[in-house]
Amino acid sequence: MQRREQFDKLSRLRQSLRELLADLEKSLRVAFGRAPMIKGNVYELARKCGKPTCACARGERHRSMVLTWSHEGKSKLFSIPSERLSELQEKSEEYLRFRRARARVTEIGKKILGVMDRIEKLRREEP
Template sequence: MQKKAALEKLSRLRGALGDALKELETTLEVAFERSALVKGNVYELARKCGKPTCACAEGQLHRSMVLSWSHQGKTRLMTIPPEKLDRLRSGSEQYLRYRGARARVTEMCKRILKLLDQIEKLRRKKP
């Protein structure tokens, strides 16, 4: 009876391992895409220029699209020309998808290793 229960558990673990591998394969598809990755976030920045007679001194702030990213521990900003906005926004979104997939792969690999350890424990025999 104990052997039958162990075989059933082994079968469930193998099924879970197969499911985890399929999920891993699906998650890794983002790594095979060819689109460019742009580290950072694209957003609209509104600020005052500092001239006392400018309209921004009364609330009409100057607006521009910027790319913000971290480099060597410091946040960097780059004003984005209108002709590059779509490309940089798309690249930034792709980068976020890629990093999210990378984080999920890390968790999946931990889960797969745990399943492999459990399978080994059930299959291992004393010498």
């Protein structure tokens, strides 16, 4: 490989590394936070109770807010009292943000190692 070509490649790789580093810093922001988190998703459950005379049998399902999460492979469910809804929503969202960031950090970490390996190849010389 020509000197010039090698120089350009290394320069591009350093630029990618700087971009990945900025991305990493951004992704790690949530880890520096202090907000509490709760594992799980908050959503509305609409169910039928099974009584044939109940309004739910005619389509007006019983609606309630629940938090669900999986624990040791099993799906767990917690019925949310209305006074705790916004609190649990916030904490669950924080948890999802955290987990998304964690996945992103893994991805960026792999890319950084890939760039480092390419830099090593370009800079290494024989004795």
